[in-house]
Amino acid sequence: MKLKTLLTSTALALGVANAAAAQDPTQACFVYVGPIGDGGWTYQHHQGALAVKEAYGDKVEIQWQENVPEGADSERVMTQMALSGCDIVFATSFGYMDPINNVAAKFPDVKFEHATGYKRMHPNVTTYNSRFYEGRAVVGHIAGRMTETNKIGYIASFPIPEVVMGINSYYHHAAKVNPDVELVVTWVYTWFDPAKEADAARAMLDQGVDVITAHTDSTAPLAEIAKEGGKAIGFGQASDMAAFAYNDDGTPGPRVASIIDDWSPYYVKRVGQLMDGSYEQTDSWGGMPEGEVVIGEMTDAIPADVQAEAQGMIDAITAGEYHPFTGPMSNQAGEQFLAEGETIEDGPLLGMNFYIEGITAEIPQ
Amino acid sequence: MIRLERRPQPSRLWVWCTPLLAVALTMLAGGLMFAALGKDPIEAIRTIFFDPLFNPQFASYSRPQLLVKAGPLILIAIGLALGFRAGVWNIGAEGQYIMGAICGAAVALALYPLDSPIVFPAMVLAGLLGGFAWAMIPGVLRTAFNTNEILVSLLLVYVAEQILAAMALGLLRNPDGGGFPGSRNLQQYPSAANLELIAGTGMHWGVVTAFITVILAYIVLTRHVLGFHIRVTGSSPRAARFAGVVPARLILICLGVSGALAGMAGLYEVAGPAGQITIDFNSGYGFTAIIVAFLGRLHPVGILLAGLLMALTYIGGELAQFMLGLPAAAIQLFQGMLLFFLLGVDVLSNYRIRIGRPGVA
Numbered sequence: 112m113k114l115k116t117l118l119t120s121t122a123l124a125l126g127v128a129n130a131a132a133a134q135d136p137t138q139a140c141f142v143y144v145g146p147i148g149d150g151g152w153t154y155q156h157h158q159g160a161l162a163v164k165e166a167y168g169d170k171v172e173i174q175w176q177e178n179v180p181e182g183a184d185s186e187r188v189m190t191q192m193a194l195s196g197c198d199i200v201f202a203t204s205f206g207y208m209d210p211i212n213n214v215a216a217k218f219p220d221v222k223f224e225h226a227t228g229y230k231r232m233h234p235n236v237t238t239y240n241s242r243f244y245e246g247r248a249v250v251g252h253i254a255g256r257m258t259e260t261n262k263i264g265y266i267a268s269f270p271i272p273e274v275v276m277g278i279n280s281y282y283h284h285a286a287k288v289n290p291d292v293e294l295v296v297t298w299v300y301t302w303f304d305p306a307k308e309a310d311a312a313r314a315m316l317d318q319g320v321d322v323i324t325a326h327t328d329s330t331a332p333l334a335e336i337a338k339e340g341g342k343a344i345g346f347g348q349a350s351d352m353a354a355f356a357y358n359d360d361g362t363p364g365p366r367v368a369s370i371i372d373d374w375s376p377y378y379v380k381r382v383g384q385l386m387d388g389s390y391e392q393t394d395s396w397g398g399m400p401e402g403e404v405v406i407g408e409m410t411d412a413i414p415a416d417v418q419a420e421a422q423g424m425i426d427a428i429t430a431g432e433y434h435p436f437t438g439p440m441s442n443q444a445g446e447q448f449l450a451e452g453e454t455i456e457d458g459p460l461l462g463m464n465f466y467i468e469g470i471t472a473e474i475p476q
Numbered sequence: 477m478i479r480l481e482r483r484p485q486p487s488r489l490w491v492w493c494t495p496l497l498a499v500a501l502t503m504l505a506g507g508l509m510f511a512a513l514g515k516d517p518i519e520a521i522r523t524i525f526f527d528p529l530f531n532p533q534f535a536s537y538s539r540p541q542l543l544v545k546a547g548p549l550i551l552i553a554i555g556l557a558l559g560f561r562a563g564v565w566n567i568g569a570e571g572q573y574i575m576g577a578i579c580g581a582a583v584a585l586a587l588y589p590l591d592s593p594i595v596f597p598a599m600v601l602a603g604l605l606g607g608f609a610w611a612m613i614p615g616v617l618r619t620a621f622n623t624n625e626i627l628v629s630l631l632l633v634y635v636a637e638q639i640l641a642a643m644a645l646g647l648l649r650n651p652d653g654g655g656f657p658g659s660r661n662l663q664q665y666p667s668a669a670n671l672e673l674i675a676g677t678g679m680h681w682g683v684v685t686a687f688i689t690v691i692l693a694y695i696v697l698t699r700h701v702l703g704f705h706i707r708v709t710g711s712s713p714r715a716a717r718f719a720g721v722v723p724a725r726l727i728l729i730c731l732g733v734s735g736a737l738a739g740m741a742g743l744y745e746v747a748g749p750a751g752q753i754t755i756d757f758n759s760g761y762g763f764t765a766i767i768v769a770f771l772g773r774l775h776p777v778g779i780l781l782a783g784l785l786m787a788l789t790y791i792g793g794e795l796a797q798f799m800l801g802l803p804a805a806a807i808q809l810f811q812g813m814l815l816f817f818l819l820g821v822d823v824l825s826n827y828r829i830r831i832g833r834p835g836v837a
Binding site for chain 2: 140146147174175176177178179180181182183184186187188190191192194195205206209213229269270271272300475
C-alpha cells in the first residue's frame with residue numbers, strides 16, 4: 112500500500128512538473144449523450160471528469176457538453192471543441208463512432224477517445240470500455256441464490272454484443288448456483304425511458320419474476336419493485352442508486368447491490384499520460400482489477416453467506432483469478448464454445464451475438 | 477386600467493414586428509436567467525448570437541454549419557406551413573422525416589456498391605415517396621373516416637421510431653459492422669453521399685432544395701390558385717366551399733406535400749451530415765420545424781429567416797454550453813422562451829392596448 116501511494120504521488124508530481132513546463136493548462140473535453148442529472152451513465156462519466164480536475168487542479172481545465180445527439184450534431188460539437196483548444200476529447204456514447212473518426216482526421220494534434228466503440232481509423236483515436244459483464248456475474252450469482260420463484264429478469268436495451276454478453280454472464284452465474292432458474296428478457300429499445308422501464312419491470316413482476324437487473328439507466332424499475340413490498344429485489348445500474356437501498360423505516364429496500372461504472376481511474380490516467388508525454392493510442396477494456404467496475408454496498412437483504420460468496424467472486428475477478436466466461440460453456444444449440452477451464456478471448460466476447468445454453472428466448476433480429 | 481381592444485383586422489405592422497419583439501424579449505428574459513445561473517448575461521447572449529457568425533476562432537466553421545442545421549428545418553417548416561395555413565395540422569413531420577430517411581437509405585443500400593449517377597436521384601425520389609406515403613395515412617384516415625390528423629400524425633412518429641430501430645438492428649444493418657446496430661455509412665459510398673457541393677460552404681443538396689422550396693412556396697401562395705385555396709380555407713372553410721375548394725383534396729395535398737418535403741429532408745440528412753441509419757438517427761427536426769413555421773409567420777421568407785435564427789440558437793447554444801459551462805437545459809429553456817414570447821406578443825397583432833376606462837378615452 113505504501114509503495115503504491117509513493118508511486119502515485121511521484122507520478123502525480125511528475126505530471127504536475129511536466130504540465131507546469133507547458134504554458135497552458137491541458138484542456139480535457141467531454142461529450143455527453145444525456146443530461147448529467149443525478150445518476151446514470153452520463154453522471155458517472157461526469158464524475159470521472161470531475162476526478163480529473165480534482166487530481167490535477169490548475170494544470171487542467173475540463174469542459175463538457177450535455178445532451179449531444181449522436182450523428183451529425185456530435186460531429187459539429189466535437190469540431191467546435193477541437194477549434195476551441197481542447198487537447199483531448201472524450202466522447203462517451205457508442206453512436207459517436209463515425210463522427211469522432213471524421214473529426215480526428217481533421218485535427219491530428221488533438222487526442223480523441225471514444226467510449227464503447229471499436230473504430231480507430233486514425234492514430235489519434237483511442238477506444239475504451241469497461242468489462243461490465245464482471246458486475247453482471249456477481250449480481251447473477253446473487254440472483255440465482257436469492258430467487259424464490261426461480262424466475263429472474265433482465266431489462267435489456269438493444270440487442271448488441273455489449274448487452275448480450277451481460278445477459279449471458281448474468282444467467283450463467285445464476286444457473287450455476289441454481290439450475291432451476293429461468294430467465295425472462297424484455298427488450299425496451301432505449302437506454303433511458305423511465306416509463307418503458309417501469310412497464311417492463313411491472314410485466315416481469317406480474318409473471319412471477321422476483322429478481323430484476325436492468326441494462327437501462329433510470330431508477331424506474333427499482334421504484335416498481337419497491338411496490339412489491341420486499342417480495343422482489345433489484346440492483347442499481349451504472350450509479351449506486353443508494354436511495355433505494357433502505358426504506359424510510361430502515362428496513363432493506365429493493366436495491367440490494369449495484370454495478371457502478373467508475374471512469375475516474377481511466378480518465379485520470381489518460382489525462383496524466385497526455386501531460387507527461389507517455390500518451391499512446393490504445394484500445395482499453397478495464398474492469399474490476401482497474402477499479403472501473405465496482406459493486407456497490409450489499410445490503411442486509413442479502414443473506415450473509417451469499418454476501419460472502421459474492422465478495423469472494425469480486426475478489427477473484429479483481430485478482431485476475433476468475434474470468435466470468437470460463438468453460439465449459441455451450442450455445443443454445445448445445446455446441447460447446449468454451450472447453451472445460453478455457454476462458455473466452457476478447458474478440459469473440461466483443462462480437463457475442465448468441466445466447467448460452469439454458470436461455471429459452473431468442474435474440475430479436 | 478389597461479384593457480385589450482380587438483382590432484378590426486390584424487395589424488400589418490405588428491405581424492412583422494412581433495417576431496423581432498419576441499427575440500428581444502427572449503434575450504432579455506434569457507439574460508436574466510443566465511445571470512441567475514451566475515453567468516455573465518452579456519457574454520452568454522454574445523456567445524449564442526454573435527460568436528457563431530463572427531468569432532475568428534469558430535466562425536469559418538460554424539457559418540457553413542448554420543446552413544447544414546437550417547436546411548432541414550426550413551424544408552420541413554415550409555411544408556408544414558402550407559397545411560397550417562389551411563387548418564391542416566400535420567404534427568408528425570418527425571415520423572415522415574424518419575420514413576423518408578429509411579426509404580432513401582434502403583435504395584442506396586440495395587444498390588450498394590453500384591457506381592452510377594442514377595443512385596442519388598433514385599434515393600431522393602424514394603425519400604420523397606417514403607415521407608409522402610407516411611403522411612398519407614393520417615390524410616386518408618381524415619378524409620375517409622374524419623379522424624383527427626393531429627393525433628394520428630403524432631402517434632405515427634412513435635411507430636416510425638420503432639421501425640427505425642428495427643431497421644438499424646435488422647434489415648439495414650451493416651453486414652460488415654460486427655453485429656453492431658446501424659447501417660453502412662453513406663458518406664463513404666460516393667454515388668450515394670450527399671456531400672458539400674462547394675467545399676467549406678455547408679451547401680449540400682438539401683440546403684439547395686430548401687432554398688428552391690422557399691421560392692416555389694412563395695410563388696404558390698401568392699400567384700397560384702392552390703395558394704388561394706389554402707388561404708381561403710384557413711380563414712373561412714365555409715367560404716372556401718363556395719370558392720370551389722374540395723376539402724378532402726386540399727387536405728391530401730397539404731399532408732402529401734409536407735410529408736414529401738419532410739421525407740426529402742430525412743434523406744438528405746441520412747445521406748449527408750448523419751451518414752447512416754442508426755437507432756436514434758432522428759434528432760427532433762420534425763418537431764423543431766413546427767416552431768420555425770410559426771416563428772416565420774407561416775410565410776416562406778419568414779420561415780427562411782426563422783430557420784436560420786433557430787439554427788443560430790442551436791449552434792450558439794452549443795458554444796455557450798461548453799465555453800461558459802451553461803447547462804443544456806438552460807439552452808433548451810432559452811429556445812422555448814422564443815416560442816413562448818412569440819405566441820405571447822402575438823396578442824398585439826390582433827388587439828390594441830388601451831389605457832383608461834372604456835368610453836372615457
